[in-house]
Amino acid sequence: MTWPRLVLRNLLRHPLRTLFTTLSIALSIFLVCAVLTLPGALAAIFERQSSNTRISVHHKAGLTYWLPYAFVRKVRSVPGVAAVNHYSWFGGIYDEPKNLFPNFAMDPETAAQVWPDYGIEPAALERFRKTRNGAVVGEQTMRKFDWRIGQEITLRGTIFPVDLTLEIVGVIPEASGNPVVLWFNRVYLEEAMEPRGGLRFVGMLWVRADRPEHVDRVMQTIADLFRNSEAEVAAETEQAFLTSWFSSFQGFIRVILAVGFLVVGAVVLIAANTSAMGVRERIPEIAVLKSLGFRRRPILLALMAESTLQASIGGVAGAAAAYGILGALRTAGKTGGGMPFLGPLANFQMSPQVAAEGVAIAVVVGLVAGAVPAWNGARLNVVEALRRLF
């Protein structure tokens, strides 16, 4: 009998037991993958390449402190700046108050230069520039409200005393990593606010540096430009901005990771129990193998291979199921909406990397669970074991 066949035969000796253990591992890895998706999504947001040249400029005191609109023009003339855009939080409500989603007034002209990585169709941006009340909307929000391109929607203002009717002219694709946001032309809001005292402020600026190596200098220049002015600013990379924005999620993520850790612990115990049972029942066999001249190492390896193979199968099944189910839920639009306090993390977008991590965890579980029983089996005292047998 060849070595791989021995491993396989041993696995199939108790088919029910092997099935139970494998299923147990698969379920756990499924959960671990789902749980790791949260910190994984966070990491993905931070790692986005292009955000390294995008700079956030906002009031030093916080995001509720607005900046004079004139700052846009001043920042545009800073050397090393390729393009400037801006965000003004409109906070409009669509239909029902609980339908909260981010909607910003901004500048369609430089959207392509500041967010080239978002992959918005040039034709859509062209329509956005030409339509006074045009809006481009993230794919997920489109799906959530069942909106179509060309549709007119009304956002009810709660901060601004105006309601705005917008025409959807384009979509911000899922791959942008920002598929919930709605952008519309600031000029349209300015016109609506004209009879009520006008609008001379912006929420924050988005600046794109022409080259990555100019980012630090541009940030420094912008911060210096407004020092001791009516509104001192903080300029930081998009990455730093998001990191600090999400720092408040750290505690929550720690709890989630603790739960993941407990799940892995539970499955290690269950798998270790199975392999220990397997070894215990096979003591006579192992003794016979040893008395036939098999050395410790092949016996140890065979036993380890058994638990690792089993765990790997479970891990692959669990990770694949998690990937499939979370993906399907997302496509069905079931995620993202219900948990506003998770912000963009509520998308539950599982990356292939998380799946790989799940499989790796499964392999480690198999190794750990198999190690002690296999070791005990391999260094079994032959005389003792055979005496028990006969």
Add this chain to the structure above:
Amino acid sequence: MAIPLAYNVRNLFVRRWTTAFTMGGIALVVAATMLLAALVGGLQRMLVSTGEPDNLVVLRKGATSDGSSMLPRDAVQALRTLTGVARGPDGEPLASPEIVNQPFVRTTSGNRENVLVRGVEPVALRVHRAVRIVEGRLFRPKLGEVVAGRGAFQRYVPGGLGSRIEFGRRRWTVVGVFDSGGTAFDSEIWADVRDVQDDTRRTGYSGVRLQVAPADREVVIRRVAADGRFTLEAKPEQSYYREQAETANSLYILVLTLAVVMATGAVFGALNTMFAAVSARTAEIGTLRALGFARGTILVSFLTESLLLAAGGLGSGVALAALAVWAVNTLLSGVQFSMMTFSVATVLLRLTPGGALLGLVLAAAIGVLGGIFPAWQAAHLRVVDALHRA
């Protein structure tokens, strides 16, 4: 005649490693579930317990939170003199005009967070009756003094009472600490309403809290909605916070899913253990049957053994969860959540009866489902075959 319980207990001790591993697996599953339930329980409790039964929140129509609402000054004046609003013994209307701001505040560990700063007048303490100054005193107007909620004090005021903290456009002196009995206010900083207006360069307010006699409640709500000069909406303070808690309910679905999947994994583990127990004790079962113990008795005995395993797991799981909750609450001083308003609220984990019940149900299900099939098998062994194996 029943088989004595000692038989099961001793058997569990004989297979002490298998017992320990299986119990450990169940314990970790129970602990993970209860930890998550404690997180949701804490969040819900904080939100549900916030608010007075006879208070109304008046905001801009459609606004979901006071952070996204703006009221002009004359609307506040109109609400103050509205008939139906309760009055203090001195005849002052119990109407608390408030402005909500979310500046960056540095935590004691140096991170920057959006903190909810509420600008209020001294009357606020008479309207929010759960809020009590427990250390120091209330701020005096126009001096840049603030009082901090218990949670906020711990998180943002490293220097203690009398020290200065920086946020917004200036430095503020912390002159008092207030306690609101674990409600959402504990994560807030309160300052003089005019100081906050100056700091944010805003002239209006975010909303008004009114104290209204229960009998007048509906009338006042209608009166506020009917005022054609402003588009306002009044709702009971408790339902305002309960609406925010609804988002926590969606988390419950997550916890339940997790619990069910994990428990299924643990059932497989218990099945393995119990099937192994039955097959190891085949001869014993045959003997018992030969001695005259009925099938039903044997079934109950093995089921009891499985339930004992589950009970052991439940006990250690609850202990582990309590330890984890204690660790999170004291070492991390709670979990930070970014609320609807994007400001940070600190939630203390709370082991609720609901969470404990969930753990109990889980362990019972694992015990029963993991034990019933092996017990059935044990009860239906043929005596002759079983004894033959001996």
